[in-house]
Amino acid sequence: MIAEDRGPAADDGDLVSVVLARLTKEERKDVLERAEHVRETLTGYRSGSEELARPGEPRPEYAPGLSLGKRYAAKASELGVTVRSVERWARAFLESGEVGLVPKKAQAEGGLSHADPRWVEVAEEVLGEYEEESRPSIKLVLERVEARLEERFGPKVVPLPKRTAGYRWMHELDRRHPTFRLSTKRNREIAARPAGVYGKLRPTRPGEYVLMDTTRLDVFAFDPVTLKWVQAELTVAMDWYTRCITGIRVTPVSTKAVDAAAVLFQTYRPRPVPENWPKEAAWPDHGIPRGVLVDAEAVHGPVTGAVGPALAAETVIVDHGKIYLSAHLTSVCRRMGMSIQPARLRTGRDKGPLERFFRTAREDVLQLLPGYKGPDIHSRGLNPEKDAFFFLHELEAIIREWVACVYHRRPHSGLVDPHLPSVDLSPAAMFEHGLARAGYIEVPRDPDLAYEFLDVTMRTVQHYGVEIKGRRYDGPGLDGLRDMAGSDISLSQRRLEFFADPDDVTRVYFRDAERKWHTLRWEHAPSLQMPLSEEALQFARRLAAKQYTYPNDRLAVALLLERWNLGLGNSLVERRMALRLSREQAAVDLPKDEVSEADVLPSVARVLSLPEQSSAPAIETGEAEQGDDDADGLEELDEELDFYATALKDVDDDE
Numbered sequence: 001m002i003a004e005d006r007g008p009a010a011d012d013g014d015l016v017s018v019v020l021a022r023l024t025k026e027e028r029k030d031v032l033e034r035a036e037h038v039r040e041t042l043t044g045y046r047s048g049s050e051e052l053a054r055p056g057e058p059r060p061e062y063a064p065g066l067s068l069g070k071r072y073a074a075k076a077s078e079l080g081v082t083v084r085s086v087e088r089w090a091r092a093f094l095e096s097g098e099v100g101l102v103p104k105k106a107q108a109e110g111g112l113s114h115a116d117p118r119w120v121e122v123a124e125e126v127l128g129e130y131e132e133e134s135r136p137s138i139k140l141v142l143e144r145v146e147a148r149l150e151e152r153f154g155p156k157v158v159p160l161p162k163r164t165a166g167y168r169w170m171h172e173l174d175r176r177h178p179t180f181r182l183s184t185k186r187n188r189e190i191a192a193r194p195a196g197v198y199g200k201l202r203p204t205r206p207g208e209y210v211l212m213d214t215t216r217l218d219v220f221a222f223d224p225v226t227l228k229w230v231q232a233e234l235t236v237a238m239d240w241y242t243r244c245i246t247g248i249r250v251t252p253v254s255t256k257a258v259d260a261a262a263v264l265f266q267t268y269r270p271r272p273v274p275e276n277w278p279k280e281a282a283w284p285d286h287g288i289p290r291g292v293l294v295d296a297e298a299v300h301g302p303v304t305g306a307v308g309p310a311l312a313a314e315t316v317i318v319d320h321g322k323i324y325l326s327a328h329l330t331s332v333c334r335r336m337g338m339s340i341q342p343a344r345l346r347t348g349r350d351k352g353p354l355e356r357f358f359r360t361a362r363e364d365v366l367q368l369l370p371g372y373k374g375p376d377i378h379s380r381g382l383n384p385e386k387d388a389f390f391f392l393h394e395l396e397a398i399i400r401e402w403v404a405c406v407y408h409r410r411p412h413s414g415l416v417d418p419h420l421p422s423v424d425l426s427p428a429a430m431f432e433h434g435l436a437r438a439g440y441i442e443v444p445r446d447p448d449l450a451y452e453f454l455d456v457t458m459r460t461v462q463h464y465g466v467e468i469k470g471r472r473y474d475g476p477g478l479d480g481l482r483d484m485a486g487s488d489i490s491l492s493q494r495r496l497e498f499f500a501d502p503d504d505v506t507r508v509y510f511r512d513a514e515r516k517w518h519t520l521r522w523e524h525a526p527s528l529q530m531p532l533s534e535e536a537l538q539f540a541r542r543l544a545a546k547q548y549t550y551p552n553d554r555l556a557v558a559l560l561l562e563r564w565n566l567g568l569g570n571s572l573v574e575r576r577m578a579l580r581l582s583r584e585q586a587a588v589d590l591p592k593d594e595v596s597e598a599d600v601l602p603s604v605a606r607v608l609s610l611p612e613q614s615s616a617p618a619i620e621t622g623e624a625e626q627g628d629d630d631a632d633g634l635e636e637l638d639e640e641l642d643f644y645a646t647a648l649k650d651v652d653d654d655e
Contacts, residue, residue, distance in 0.1 A: 016097060016098055016099050019099045019102055020098070020099075020102075023102065027102075027103075031098060031101050031102050032098065034089065034101050035093065035097075035098045035101055037075060037078075037079065037089075038086075038089050038090055038093045038101070039093075040057075040058075040059075040062050040075070041062060041068075041071050041072060041074075041075045041086065041090060042068075042071075042090060042093075042094075043064070044057065044058030044059075044062045044063055044064045045057050045058060061074040062074060062075075072086045072087055072090070089101060112169055112172055112173070114165075115161065115169055116158050116159055118149065118153065118158045119145065119149065119158055119159075119160070119161070120169075120173070122145050122148050122149055122152070123141070123145050123169070123170070123173055124173060124176070124177060125148075126141055126144050126145050126148065127141065127173060127174075127177040127179050128177060128191075130179050131187065131188060131191040132188060134184060135179065135180065135184050135187075136179070138166075138167055138170045138180060141170060141179075142166050142167075142170065146160055177191070178190050178191075192347065200352075201240070201317075203240045203241035204241070204437075204438070205241060205434055205437065205438035206239055206241050206242050206244075206309070206311060206431055206434040206435065206438065206441060207239060207241075207311040207312050207313055207314055207441060208240070208241060208314050208315065209239075209240040209241070209314070209315050209317055210237055210238065210239055210240065210246065210264075210267060210311065210313040210314075210315070210316050210317070211237070211238045211239075211240055211316075211317050211351050211353060211354040212235070212236070212237050212238075212247075212260065212263065212264070212316055212317070212318050212324065212354075213235075213236060213318070213319060213351055213354050213355075213358075214233050214234065214235045214236075214255050214260070214321065214323070215233065215234055215236075215358045216231060216232075216233055216253070217231070217232045217233065217234050217250070217366060217395075218362050218366050218367070218372060218373055218374060218375050219232070219366045219369050219371045219372045219373065219390075219395070220232070220371035220373060220384060221250075221252075221371065221390050221391060221392050221394075221395045222389060222390065222391045222392070229371070230252045230253065230392075231252070231253045232250050232251065232252060232253070232392055232395060233250070233251055233252070233253055233254065233255045234248070234249075234250055234358070234361075234399065235247075235248070235249045235250075235251065235255055235259055235260055235263045236248055236263065236354060236357065236358075237263045237264060237266065237267055238353060238354050238357060239267075239309070239311055239431075240317075240353060241430070241434055242309075242415075242427050242430040242431040242434055243353055243357075243412055243414065243415055243427040243430065244308060244309050244311075244408060244427040244428070244430075244431055245308060245357070245403045245407065245408070245427075246266060246267040246270070246308050246309065246310075246311055247262075247263035247264060247265070247266035247267050247308075248263065248266070248396060248399060248400055248403065249262055249263050249266075249396065250392050250393070250395050250396035250399065251392065252392060255323055256323060256502070257322075257323045257326040257328040257329050257455070258328065258453075258454070258455045258501075258502055259323070260323045260324060260326075260329050261328060261329055261332050261453045261454075261455075262453060264313070264316070264329070264332065264333075264453065265449075265450060265453040266308070267310070267311045267313055268310060268311070268312070268336075268443050268444060268449060269310070269449065269450065270283065270306035270307050270308045270309065270310055271306065271307050271400075272305070272306060272307070273305045273306060273307055273404070274397075274401075277401065277404065277405070278405060280409070281307075281401075281404040281405045281408075281409075282305025282306065282307075282404075283305050283306045283307070283308055283309055283310075307400055307403075307404050308403075308404065308408070309431055309441075310441065310443045311441060311443065312441055312442060312443045312444070313336075313338050314338065314339065315338065315339045315340075315341050316333060316338050316339070316340050316341070317341050317342075317343060317350070317351060318340060318341075318342060318343065319342065319343050319351070320342055320343075320345060324340075324342075325342070328455055328456065331456065332452065332453055335452055336444075336452070353414065356414070357407075360407070361399065361402070361407075362375065364402065364406070364407075365398065365399065365402045369390065369395075369398070370389060370390070371384055371389070371390065372384060407427065408426065408427045408428045409426050409428055410426055411424035411425060411426045411429075412425070412426065412427065415427065415430045417433065447591055448517050448591060450590045450591065451499050451509050451511070451517055451590065454499035454500060454501050454509065455499065455500050455501070455502060456497055456498070456499055457497075457498050457499075457500055457508075458495040458496070458497060458498075459495065459496065459498055460494045460495055460496070461478055461481045461482055461494075461496060462482070463482050465478060465520065465523075466478070466498060466508070466510075466520060468498065468500065468508060469534075471505060471522055471523075471537075472522070472523045473498075473507070473508050473520035473521060473522055473523070474520060474521070474523065475510075475518055475519060475520040475521055476518070477510050477512060477518025477519070477520060478510070478518075478520065481496070496510065497510075497511065498510050498520070499511075501590065502534045503534075504532065505522065505532055505534050505537055506521065506522045506524075506525035506532055507519050507520060507521050507522060507525060508520050509590075537556070540556040541556045544556035
């Protein structure tokens with residue numbers, strides 16, 4: 001016989017397993033136990049079947065021959081409930097099975113089952129308006145929901161919850177639209193999550209994607225020029241496939257485009273390993289681990305190595321910061337054949353591995369250093385600036401050593417090869433694995449590659465040389481080009497490219513038509529025995545402007561050197577400042593250039609040198625630039641920590 005009803009359908013309700021899965025462990029236990037009582041009442045057996053009868057079943061009070069009324073009464077007496085309750089359980093069990101025994105409150109999908117849909121809709125609308133606002137109170141949100149309901153539907157049309165129910169419903173909505181529980185920054189990140197399926201780039205070989213980003217370090221440092229504590233920024237380049245850190249630079253706030261280019265240059269030319277590093281922390285100069293090729297020591301002798309692998313990046317993933325979208329960095333990437341792929345705005349997960357590295361560096365290294373200030377204002381100590389005695393280049397050296405000795409050698413949970421799921425891989429091991437899959441990495445071998453990463457300035461050649469930001473440069477490389485300034489050639493053809501390093505303004509670089517590089521020296525460079533950064537020159541110019549109406553660079557440098565007492569050596573603090581500046585590592589390691597023979601002649605050096613100390617303007621060093629970098633304060637720091645006791649030992653030995 002064909003049944004007349006339509007039979008079970010998908011819209012009849014949730015499955016028993018779905019309803020039971022929503023319950024807690026205790027609620028599920030109570031429902032199943034109640035179902036056994038109902039089956040025993042109806043059939044005499046707790047399992048509901050005679051074939052699965054338990055010992056002692058059926059009990060006399062539930063024998064199948066008895067009427068249902070007597071069995072209902074016996075079960076009500078056993079459980080301590082009314083007969084009507086047992087009858088209601090049996091009726092619900094016969095209609096829906098175990099689902100009928102689940103309390104209505106527990107069957108609801110959430111705490112909003114009794115809320116009016118219009119109230120829920122307006123409440124979600126109001127909560128959505130606070131995604132980028134400060135955190136409100138629940139009371140304020142409830143008042144705004146009530147006011148908007150009256151405005152939209154009229155007064156007392158939509159039933160409003162009582163105070164306790166309103167707070168309970170708001171807590172339930174807070175799970176969908178976080179507003180009250182987490183920090184406002186975290187709430188904005190959750191609200192910005194995509195509604196669809198998450199997507200991500202999947203690198204397949206080393207060098208395919210290189211991540212670059214800059215973050216504010218959670219530790220203070222000393223500036224080498226002013227000897228004041230400053231906030232430092234860390235710029236990092238990471239190979240996505242291997243998680244290897246290929247470039248690092250620590251700079252005072254704020255980072256410039258040339259610093260980002262210097263970090264990118266380190267992916268091609270890793271820096272050499274210091275002598276005090278352990279042997280296993282060094283990578284071969286060509287970037288290929290020793291396990292891939294023949295042992296380099298057996299062929300070439302002891303290997304000095306590099307601090308990281310050398311990569312030829314294909315695509316650089318950056319954010320929308322000015323330094324990463326600047327003409328300088330984009331032109332460098334264009335010359336090197338690299339693509340630039342900006343991440344989505346305010347979407348940190350697009351550079352997730354690099355963001356995780358910043359957190360690991362803070363937890364493993366930075367929080368152990370003096371001057372650590374914590375990740376936010378709520379974690380900051382009372383006065384972390386008083387302990388900030390690491391210079392910027394010292395802080396960079398600490399991070400480099402930790403990356404080479406710990407980070408590159410430690411297995412990462414994010415480094416997983418689907419073909420080798422049970423193998424724990426470190427960045428160094430992942431790099432070897434990637435080379436085994438993708439083959440040898442060929443990086444540019446041009447010895448003059450560093451010049452390509454410097455800042456480019458377009459200037460015309462005058463009869464005296466080239467002038468850049470008020471500084472005049474000249475050299476033999478400009479011979480034959482000096483007459484172009486007065487020729488009939490258009491200005492666009494007369495403007496040539498000059499490459500400058502902001503960490504050393506004593507020279508600029510020029511490439512002629514034959515693609516040969518030339519060094520042009522600053523007119524005051526022969527009088528300096530150390531590099532002079534652009535920041536230090538600006539500091540010298542401001543110092544001279546306080547004393548003279550029309551100072552020039554020659555006078556400004558004279559005042560700076562006199563302030564440092566570099567010749568007399570009377571002030572340890574000022575000599576330390578000059579020494580730190582002279583030892584500060586440049587952004588890009590440039591090839592050694594030849595020194596002009598005329599510059600080393602005693603007569604030329606005497607003519608080009610700065611005024612002697614006796615003729616230099618008198619400056620009261622005890623009165624000038626009083627502040628946080630007073631000598632007294634630093635001498636007390638020396639006595640307490642003895643940190644700088646040997647800072648000038650090598651200089652004193654030479655003297």
